[in-house]
Amino acid sequence: MSVSKPGSDDFLVLRLEVQDFLIFEVGLLDDRKFEEWTDLFTDDGYYWAPATPDQDDPQSSVSLFFDDVPMMRTRFARLRHPRVHSQIPPSRTSHMVSNVTIDGHDATEGEFLIGARFQMLEYRPGHEQRTFGGRYEYQLLRRAAGDFQISAKKAVVLNCDSVHLPIAIPF
């Protein structure tokens, strides 16, 4: 489908579809359905959280997260391990996603560029609750109404370049 002008019905429907999808996507993380979350990505999809707000790409410097699908599987298999000491007890998270914008699309590829803002509360019993927040940028493939795949998710955390205690759950 093509995206019509902002304000048109098509546009509003699309934005709601996207918003519902994002709410579903971050909800999987909060529900610890990590494998289902991984399955939302295309085979060559990736998740990236830069280490500095102005980091141009994940290849020329280090990142907080830069996971392709195999890396996600390794990461989450570890979180399921009975002796993952740094996650005993595990972190709980609550993600909020809002300010969703449709920033562009490629009609031939069916790809949409999506922007959003997020907040993630994180609490691991025995530790202080932390608040992370910032900007999401997605590349989504739309396969059918309401049915998306993630080819890229980027989370630019406001204080990504600060010094952090361990972080286990993606933003």
Next chain:
Amino acid sequence: MTEFGLIIETTNMNPYLNEHIQALVQPDRVHRDIYEDPALFDLEMERVFGRSWVFVGHESQVPKPGDFFCTRIGLQPVVMTRHSDGKVYVVYNRCAHRGVKVVNEECGNAGRFMCMYHGWTYDTNGDLDFVTQPEGYPDHEFDKVKHGMGRVAQWGSHHGFVFANLSSRAGGMKDWLGENADFLDDVAISAPAGEVEITGGVHRYLYHGNWKMQVENLIDMYHPAYSHESSSAKGGQQFTRRGGDKGGIQFFEKPGRVKSMDGLGTHALPNGHTWQGGLPPVENNSDDHREYVRLLEKKHGPEKTKDILIKKRHNVIFYPNMAMQELNPHIRVIRPLAVDRTEILIYPVKLKGAPEQMFRDQLINLNKTHSPTSLVQTDDVEAFARAQEGIQTSGNEWILLARKGPEERFNSGRIRTTGTSEEGMRNHHRAWLKYMCGET
């Protein structure tokens, strides 16, 4: 005595005589106070970080005149600069007027440094450039150096690795480095261009534990299978740590049976430096690795290249505040913040002249192993935080460091022993004692 006086006395007076400190470090154990007493922490900042050579940075972080890089020695802010004379300087980050920290960005380039408070200006070697409204100081002669930001007592570099010493009475850098200098030579020669560069950003993470726990952990080959079991897959192997490698570190021989790391060996050197023997070589047939080997062979010939490719050491500790790993090259800086709080900074080390893809793989592997979200370090810092908590108990005031194996002594003063021996840690604490109770 006034109450005010009392407060001054209790916070400023060092309650420790040398004999007290010596009693805390015994041949096979150390007292918990060295990890949890704020008064000892203050003394460490003065005596260990103030008397030992410490790692500051790498010259490639300040390539051009005017470049600066801010860091700390102990708790003291310093700036490493490249001055207009092309030389590197290590300068206290402090205004000579009323003490304001002058340089406030982590790194950058400046013609001069100007203090924000009253505008005094300094050259990039720390010399005083000018004082604003000088007519207000009719009785004062300003000296470029004496009224500059102040340079640290000594500094030097080896293959671009810059170390500094706050004490003018300490011996020279080369003596302090000892055989660790050979390691830096090995690192440099493993780059086809013959030198390395610090680039590719930095991983920073925090833990709620004493700084010495990280130093000890770097020479601890007893812990991996237990602490990092969750990072090993079926077959008892950890994921690979280098692009193109065919396998990772073997933790288990078979399910439930830990593979001993004794064979790697622990090396304890004078001045608290330590290293492990290199991990067993892993097959790598990737195009990038082959190209890398070809570049080395072109320069050094096949014999020498074979030798260069054998990693002789794993973690190499430059006691007290830096460690380097050659397998997936990076520097680790240990930055004490408080007695129970430490920041770790991980800087990728790029082998200049090697295929670009090798460095990209290196970064991705560092995300895996050494980021705040890593699958490895997070379990180490969990151990440090739990140790900091555990030693608060009153049943046992000692930390046991008694594990040992057969020892071999070399003329250089180096001791070689088994990989899981705690000799490396005992070595740290011997150096600690020397600095804490010594004269310089």
